[in-house]
Amino acid sequence: MQTFDLEAQGLRALNSTLHAQADNSNQTHWEIVNPKGSHAIAVGLDAPIEVNIKGSTGYYCAGMNKQATVHVHGSVGPGTAENMMSGMVVVEGDASQYAGATGHGGTLVIKGNASSRCGISMKGIDIIVHGNIGHMSAFMAQSGNMVVCGDAGEALGDSLYEARLFVRGSVKSLGADCIEKEMRPEHITILEELLERGGCDAKASEFKRYGSARKLYNFNIDNAY
Amino acid sequence: MCGIVGLFLKDAALEPQLGDMLTDMLITMTDRGPDSAGIAIYGDETTGNAKLTVQSNAPVVDLDKLDNDLRKRVKGKVSMDIKDTHAVLSLQADQVPAAREILSEIRPNLRVMSHGSTLEIYKEVGLPKDVANRFDIRQMSGTHGIGHTRMATESAVTTMGAHPFNTGIDQCLVHNGSLSNLNSLRRKLRRLGVHIETENDTEVGAAYLTWKMQTGSTLGEALTSSLDDLDGFFTFVVGTKDGFGVVRDPIACKPAVMAETDQYVAFGSEYRALVNLPGIDTAKVWEPEPATVYFWSHNAAPTAQEKAA
Numbered sequence: 001m002q003t004f005d006l007e008a009q010g011l012r013a014l015n016s017t018l019h020a021q022a023d024n025s026n027q028t029h030w031e032i033v034n035p036k037g038s039h040a041i042a043v044g045l046d047a048p049i050e051v052n053i054k055g056s057t058g059y060y061c062a063g064m065n066k067q068a069t070v071h072v073h074g075s076v077g078p079g080t081a082e083n084m085m086s087g088m089v090v091v092e093g094d095a096s097q098y099a100g101a102t103g104h105g106g107t108l109v110i111k112g113n114a115s116s117r118c119g120i121s122m123k124g125i126d127i128i129v130h131g132n133i134g135h136m137s138a139f140m141a142q143s144g145n146m147v148v149c150g151d152a153g154e155a156l157g158d159s160l161y162e163a164r165l166f167v168r169g170s171v172k173s174l175g176a177d178c179i180e181k182e183m184r185p186e187h188i189t190i191l192e193e194l195l196e197r198g199g200c201d202a203k204a205s206e207f208k209r210y211g212s213a214r215k216l217y218n219f220n221i222d223n224a225y
Numbered sequence: 226m227c228g229i230v231g232l233f234l235k236d237a238a239l240e241p242q243l244g245d246m247l248t249d250m251l252i253t254m255t256d257r258g259p260d261s262a263g264i265a266i267y268g269d270e271t272t273g274n275a276k277l278t279v280q281s282n283a284p285v286v287d288l289d290k291l292d293n294d295l296r297k298r299v300k301g302k303v304s305m306d307i308k309d310t311h312a313v314l315s316l317q318a319d320q321v322p323a324a325r326e327i328l329s330e331i332r333p334n335l336r337v338m339s340h341g342s343t344l345e346i347y348k349e350v351g352l353p354k355d356v357a358n359r360f361d362i363r364q365m366s367g368t369h370g371i372g373h374t375r376m377a378t379e380s381a382v383t384t385m386g387a388h389p390f391n392t393g394i395d396q397c398l399v400h401n402g403s404l405s406n407l408n409s410l411r412r413k414l415r416r417l418g419v420h421i422e423t424e425n426d427t428e429v430g431a432a433y434l435t436w437k438m439q440t441g442s443t444l445g446e447a448l449t450s451s452l453d454d455l456d457g458f459f460t461f462v463v464g465t466k467d468g469f470g471v472v473r474d475p476i477a478c479k480p481a482v483m484a485e486t487d488q489y490v491a492f493g494s495e496y497r498a499l500v501n502l503p504g505i506d507t508a509k510v511w512e513p514e515p516a517t518v519y520f521w522s523h524n525a526a527p528t529a530q531e532k533a534a
Contacts, residue, residue: 038497096482116515
């Protein structure tokens with residue numbers, strides 16, 4: 001295992017070292033100490049390596065991730081795992097706003113709560129939150145799955161396309177064109193796999209499914225002022 | 226952007242270090258706003274006395290013998306402590322209204338930064354580290370304090386455009402965000418006789434809170450009604466003689482992190498600002514909810530007025 005002291009060695013050295021890891025790197029385990037809320041830790045990774053961050057991070061941790069597993073042993077600031085392509089990001093604590101925004105693939109697991117705009121414009125990522133999510137989450141979500149074991153804030157799934165939203169607790173309000181949908185056997189199967197992947201202690205049968213009513217797909221003159 | 230820090234001490238043993246801790250927190254936030262910086266410190270109190278913190282762009286001229294000149298006119302005790310461009314005038318609390326009128330007459334270029342029994346506000350254009358050095362903030366002790374580092378968006382980079390703003394006796398406000406109904410609100414407040422000096426949006430927010438409290442609202446009520454009456458983005462941190470409060474607009478896009486231990490409650494625009502506080506690894510750390518007023522007070526038994534927050 002390689003240990004990297006972020007405070008002593010600096011962010012640029014960290015990210016360029018991690019970027020230099022090729023697909024066949026044998027340095028597959030990294031531990032980052034003293035993150036101290038720094039921004040842009042472990043962004044743009046593209047190798048099947050595992051990075052453990054021992055503490056809380058600032059903005060954009062693990063952004064644009066491909067292949068790598070990034071595990072944050074603390075809480076994360078805004079924009080964590082933004083635009084992730086593949087791989088996995090696990091947050092032991094809470095996540096600030098727009099976690100997993102625009103993500104195309106991979107899995108984001110948040111073991112605490114996620115704040116506002118979680119999964120905004122998600123495009124294929126799977127986001128699994130053990131706690132609650134804030135307002136305007138999954139706004140304009142296009143595809144992928146969002147699982148919330150706790151409650152969802154205001155305007156969940158506003159203007160969403162084909163992402164699937166599963167919420168176990170209450171939903172403060174649904175956004176425009178987001179409706180509750182029937183939970184069919186195929187959805188239970190998908191959700192069971194997601195709960196397993198996210199390490200959630202929850203039963204698929206306890207969740208409700210929300211999705212697009214598909215009323216905003218085409219221009220409707222009656223919606224104009 | 227803009228960076229905000231706040232520290233409210235529960236453990237009196239930390240009071241001598243307040244200025245030092247707050248300065249470190251503010252310097253960490255420098256890259257959120259390098260235009261100007263300011264700090265409000267709630268320090269010592271002398272019963273019956275008030276402090277007027279004043280500022281001049283020509284301190285050599287304006288602050289020269291200011292205590293003597295003022296003493297002659299108010300016919301009471303006046304002491305003065307000069308720090309760079311600022312001076313803290315201590316005088317009898319009941320003589321402050323008269324003293325302010327006299328000051329505008331004998332030193333028309335002097336600006337009042339703050340008025341309070343314990344509050345002192347220091348702010349200038351420049352980086353947090355430079356501003357803190359000019360006023361020796363690290364040496365200051367106190368019960369609680371607020372700091373701000375500004376990235377100007379809608380008005381000039383000047384001393385008067387810097388934060389914190391003094392909103393009433395022993396009250397101050399700092400802001401991260403931008404208000405969008407500032408012009409209509411400023412016109413409305415000016416019609417009601419509220420004095421607003423600059424084109425700065427936060428000054429309008431500060432004037433709004435002052436006006437609400439002068440017309441009968443508690444601080445908590447004023448902050449709650451700001452959620453309806455102010456349009457735009459804001460994370461506000463407010464200081465009062467006994468405590469400090471936090472409120473974010475309903476959209477809550479301006480960042481905020483809080484930490485609490487047995488020793489303190491701390492606020493930072495980012496977690497980075499809090500990382501060197503004692504016991505941070507085991508502190509309760511959370512993001513304040515949108516459209517929710519938070520308040521902490523030193524009063525063991527908070528009055529109904531403060532509880533309203």
